[in-house]
Amino acid sequence: MIPADALLRALCNGHVDFVLVGGVAATIHGSSRLTQDLDIVYARTPENMARLVESLRPHHPYLRGAPPGLPFQWDVATIQRGLNFTVTTDIGDITLLGEIIGGGGFENLLPDTIQVDLFGLKCRSLSLQRLIEVKRAAGRPRDLDSIAELEAILDGRSKR
Amino acid sequence: MESRTESPVPIDPVIEAYKKDVDRTLIRQNLRLTPEERLLKLDRLRLFAEELRRAGGRLPR
DSSP, X not given: OOOTHHHHXXXXXXXXXXXXXXXXXXXXXXXXXXXXXXXXXXXXXXXXXXXXXXXXGGGOOEETTOOTTOOOOOSHHHHHHXXXXXXEETTEEEEEESOBTTTBXXXXXXXXXXXXXXXXEEEEEEOHHHHHXXXXXXXXXXXXXXXXXXXXXXXXXXXX | OOXXXXXXXXXXXXXXXXXXXXXXXXXXXXXXXXXHHHHHHHHHHHHHHHHHHXXXXXXXX
């Protein structure tokens, strides 16, 4: 079993600045939809990228779906050269996003986050409204069901 | 709970059409849980889905 908290614990214990987005953020807001991986937007400062690299290094990160044996180096230079990475680790799959469509990077998203206590950890998740906005901006047909559910949750809040 | 004042999300007729099929009983159930409990429930669902995939893979073809 892959405990939900393992990746969060690795990131928080490593003092990585990140915001939860995607399906896990939707779950935090009450979504019933199944998601398979953890999506985060990480801060692109050199210090934070170094913390991100060190926090996941013990869990053997590798490009998800890539054939084994590629000369993939898990280091700050690799993170700096790229932006978004779909990664598999011993403790679960994680998508590392430097920026998201309609939302920008970590600093842009920060004002629209909430703090949630998860497994004794303080994590930041994208607010429900911002999550809807970025999913709308992404314009992916597969998100339509998810957006509808999130908007139903938001409608329910405004009626309370 | 939210960190800024929320303005209404603009109405999108396509999403409104999808909203008709949203199962609000599942939402209500989830909203009774804490965020941590929601993630634990998600984990149980993931395990269930994995087991279903394994079982499907064992079926004769």
